[in-house]
Each structure stands twice: as structure tokens, then as C-alpha cells.
Amino acid sequence: MSEIERYIAPQAVVEAVKAMAAGPVTILAGGTDLTPQINEGRRKHAATLMNIQRLEGLKDISLVDGEIRIGTLVTVTEIRYNALLTESATILCDTANCFASEQIRNAATIGGNICNASPAGDMIIPLLVLGASVELTSWKDDALFVRREAMKDFFKSPGKTTRQDNELLTAVIFDKPSADFVGKFRKSGPRPALEISTVTVGIGGDLKDGVFKNVRVAFGAVGPTPMRGTATEAALEGQSLNKDVIQAATEAARKDATPIDDIRATTWYRDHLIGVFTEELLNNVC
Ligand SMILES: Cc1cc2nc3c(=O)[nH]c(=O)nc-3n(C[C@H](O)[C@H](O)[C@H](O)COP(=O)(O)OP(=O)(O)OC[C@H]3O[C@@H](n4cnc5c(N)ncnc54)[C@H](O)[C@@H]3O)c2cc1C
Structure with missing residues (x-):
């Protein structure tokens, strides 16, 4: 494998994106995906390795103008215990509590989980349920350029997103x-x-007066990317969560998902679990 020729650890986002505009860069955040992938030869790195841990302004969770913003360097542990998220988006804290071990949670960043783009990336699922968007920053025409993209459109195939090489x-x-x-x-x-x-x-x-509205459903590890369950959402939108509605949603979930056989489970088992989990969660919503 080729050697890393240059290591940089900028403190300002502008320096980071200028480096990305200048040529290929491999980004290192917590390293919990990148390091084993490189060590096992599953991933090649660029000649320049950029550690982004020192970047300022990307470690906060804030509420501005009705929007919750989670900086890319926020760790899974920080999400788990954050007061704002505990109060208003508990699904993120609950997911963080099912993530790896304490040691990995302390290093793993939310941005790394999203950019690794695994169909089994856990933190992506509650973010899809919350209707989240990613913020991507680059250096273009001698200025910072920031764009947003809805996460439901961001994932293209395992490990692939719409993020361009020059975008942080x-x-x-x-x-x-x-x-x-x-x-x-x-x-x-x-x-x-x-x-x-x-x-x-x-x-x-x-959930108001027994009616479920603005419903979002997301599935992981049952297709090439984390995905929204649009048929399941349609079966639930504006409905009271009675037995018939839950059964219709469970059947729709099985149609939404496109699981494959692999080393961890068969298609049959994944299909079965999708139905069981959908039914279980809906019974727990009310
Ligand atoms: C033992 C173990 C257990 C694990 N358990 C789980 C689990 O339960 N659930 C789960 O979902 N994952 C799990 N993982 C995977 C991993 O911990 C997560 O995906 C983690 O969130 C990755 O974050 P990181 O900061 O370590 O990313 P890194 O490894 O540093 O980076 C991951 C990828 O994202 C890119 N990247 C990182 N940040 C940015 C950025 N800001 N902009 C552009 N690209 C960026 C990197 O270049 C790299 O390609 C586990 C890993 C290990 C080793």
C-alpha cells in the first residue's frame, strides 16, 4: 500500500476545504471506520491525510431559529447525553444507547457515521425519521460555498453518497x-x-388525540442504502394506531424493504424482522 505523504490537521473549516480543493485528501474524524478499513486493505487512502478533529465550530449541538444543528464532530456519547436532544429528539439518544461500546461511542462522530454510508449505519435511521439534511461545505470561486441536501436523497449505494470529493x-x-x-x-x-x-x-x-401525523419511517440494513419506508408512511399517515392499521403498516414495511442474504442474515430472516419490529414499535408508540 502507498504511504501517507502528508498529514494535516487544520483548525479552521476554510483551511480544510481549501486543502480539499487543492487535491485528493482522505478525511480522518474518529477513525473507527477508516482505520480498520485501511488496515484490512478494504480502503485506499490519498497521499494527504487530513485529521479534522481540531476544526473549530463543529463540536456543538445547538438550537437556532427552530432548527437543531449537530456539528459533524459531535460524538455518539455526546448525542446520548445531550439535554436538548433528550428533551426534544429522544430517538437519537435511544439509538446512541444501542451503538457499539462506550469506547467506540466516545470516538465515533455523527459525521463519520453518515459519510461512511453503510446501509447498517445506526445514527442515520433516527436522522431520516427526523427529516434531517446534511450541510456540505466547499471552497468554490475563492469563497466558502455551503449547500444542504435532504438525507433521504444523500445515499446512493453502499459507501457512496452525493458528497463530492471537495465537500466537507x-x-x-x-x-x-x-x-x-x-x-x-x-x-x-x-x-x-x-x-x-x-x-x-x-x-x-x-401523535395527537390518538391520530398519527407527519409520519416518517426508516429502515437500515435491508437494502443498498439506509432508506425511507414510503409505503409504510402512507399506511400510517393520519391514522389511529389500531390493530388493522398496524397490520397494514407491517405488510407495507415488508414491501418497502428489499433485504438480501449475506453473512449476517438471510433474506427470509430480515423480512421477518422488519415485520416484527414495525409491529412492536407501533404498539409502543401509543
Ligand atoms: C468495534 C466497532 C463497533 C461499531 N459499532 C457500530 C454500531 O453499533 N453502529 C454503527 O452504526 N456503527 C458502528 N461502528 C462503525 C463506526 O464506529 C461508525 O460508523 C462511526 O460513527 C464512524 O465515525 P468516525 O468518526 O470514527 O469516522 P471515521 O472512521 O473517521 O470516518 C468514516 C468515513 O467518513 C469520512 N468522513 C468522516 N468525517 C467526515 C466529514 N466531516 N466530511 C466528509 N467525510 C467524512 C471518512 O473519510 C471515512 O471515509 C463500529 C465500529 C467498530 C470498530
């Missing part, structure tokens, strides 16, 4: 959920955490 993911942003918002997450595996997901399901929406 700087934050993930979503509207603060309403007081009526309820969000639930379920991950497969005999242990609550330390499992690479074979199936994950996230469901959220506003």
Missing part, C-alpha cells in the same frame, strides 16, 4: 420536533448494543 460534511440539521412528536428505534441482535445491525427500524411522527 460540516453539520446535520433538522427542524425541532413538535411537542407531540414520538420517535422509536429498534435494532436487531441478542445484545442491546455491540452488534452490527442485521435490521434496524425507526418510526416517528406527531
Whole structure:
């Protein structure tokens, strides 16, 4: 394997994106995906390695003009214990609590989980349920250029997103959920955490007077990318969560998902789990 020829650790986003505009750069955040991928020969690195841990302004969780903004360098542990998220977007904290071990959670960043773009990336599921967008920053025409893209459109195939090589993911942003918002997450595996997901399901929406509205459903590890369950959402939108509606949603979830056989589970088992988890979460929503 080729050697790393240059190591940089900028402090300002502008320096980082200028370096990315100048030529190929491999970005290192917590390193919990990148390091094993390089060590095992599954990933090639560029001649320049850029450690982004020192970048200023990317480690905060804030509420501005009704939007919650999570900087790309916020760790899974910080999400788990954050007061604003605990109060208004508990589904993110619950998911963080099912993520790996304490040691990995302390290093793993939200941006790394998103940019690794695994179909089994856990933190992506609650973010899809919250209707989040990614913020991508680059250096263009001698100025900082910032664009947003809805996460539902961001993932293209395993490990691939619409992010261009010169774009740094700087934050993930979503509207603060309403007081009526309820969000639930379920991950497969005999242990609550330390499992690479074979199936994950996230469901959220506003529950008022027994009616479920603005529903979003997301599935992980049942297709080439993390995905929204549009048929499941349609089966639930504006409905009371009675037995018939839950059964219709469970059937729709099985149609939304396109699981494959792989080393961790068969198609049959994944299909079965999708139905079981969808039903279980909906029974727990009310
Ligand atoms: C033992 C173990 C257990 C794990 N368990 C889980 C689990 O339960 N659930 C789960 O989802 N994952 C799990 N993972 C995977 C990993 O921890 C997460 O995906 C983590 O969030 C990656 O974040 P990181 O900061 O370590 O990213 P890194 O490894 O530093 O980077 C990951 C990728 O994203 C790119 N990148 C990082 N930040 C940016 C940015 N700001 N802009 C552009 N590109 C960027 C990097 O270049 C790299 O390609 C586990 C890993 C290990 C080793």
C-alpha cells in the first residue's frame, strides 16, 4: 500500500476545504471506520491525510431559529447525553444507547457515521425519521460555498453518497420536533448494543388525540442504502394506531424493504424482522 505523504490537521473549516480543493485528501474524524478499513486493505487512502478533529465550530449541538444543528464532530456519547436532544429528539439518544461500546461511542462522530454510508449505519435511521439534511461545505470561486441536501436523497449505494470529493460534511440539521412528536428505534441482535445491525427500524411522527401525523419511517440494513419506508408512511399517515392499521403498516414495511442474504442474515430472516419490529414499535408508540 502507498504511504501517507502528508498529514494535516487544520483548525479552521476554510483551511480544510481549501486543502480539499487543492487535491485528493482522505478525511480522518474518529477513525473507527477508516482505520480498520485501511488496515484490512478494504480502503485506499490519498497521499494527504487530513485529521479534522481540531476544526473549530463543529463540536456543538445547538438550537437556532427552530432548527437543531449537530456539528459533524459531535460524538455518539455526546448525542446520548445531550439535554436538548433528550428533551426534544429522544430517538437519537435511544439509538446512541444501542451503538457499539462506550469506547467506540466516545470516538465515533455523527459525521463519520453518515459519510461512511453503510446501509447498517445506526445514527442515520433516527436522522431520516427526523427529516434531517446534511450541510456540505466547499471552497468554490475563492469563497466558502455551503449547500444542504435532504438525507433521504444523500445515499446512493453502499459507501457512496452525493458528497463530492471537495465537500466537507460540516453539520446535520433538522427542524425541532413538535411537542407531540414520538420517535422509536429498534435494532436487531441478542445484545442491546455491540452488534452490527442485521435490521434496524425507526418510526416517528406527531401523535395527537390518538391520530398519527407527519409520519416518517426508516429502515437500515435491508437494502443498498439506509432508506425511507414510503409505503409504510402512507399506511400510517393520519391514522389511529389500531390493530388493522398496524397490520397494514407491517405488510407495507415488508414491501418497502428489499433485504438480501449475506453473512449476517438471510433474506427470509430480515423480512421477518422488519415485520416484527414495525409491529412492536407501533404498539409502543401509543
Ligand atoms: C468495534 C466497532 C463497533 C461499531 N459499532 C457500530 C454500531 O453499533 N453502529 C454503527 O452504526 N456503527 C458502528 N461502528 C462503525 C463506526 O464506529 C461508525 O460508523 C462511526 O460513527 C464512524 O465515525 P468516525 O468518526 O470514527 O469516522 P471515521 O472512521 O473517521 O470516518 C468514516 C468515513 O467518513 C469520512 N468522513 C468522516 N468525517 C467526515 C466529514 N466531516 N466530511 C466528509 N467525510 C467524512 C471518512 O473519510 C471515512 O471515509 C463500529 C465500529 C467498530 C470498530
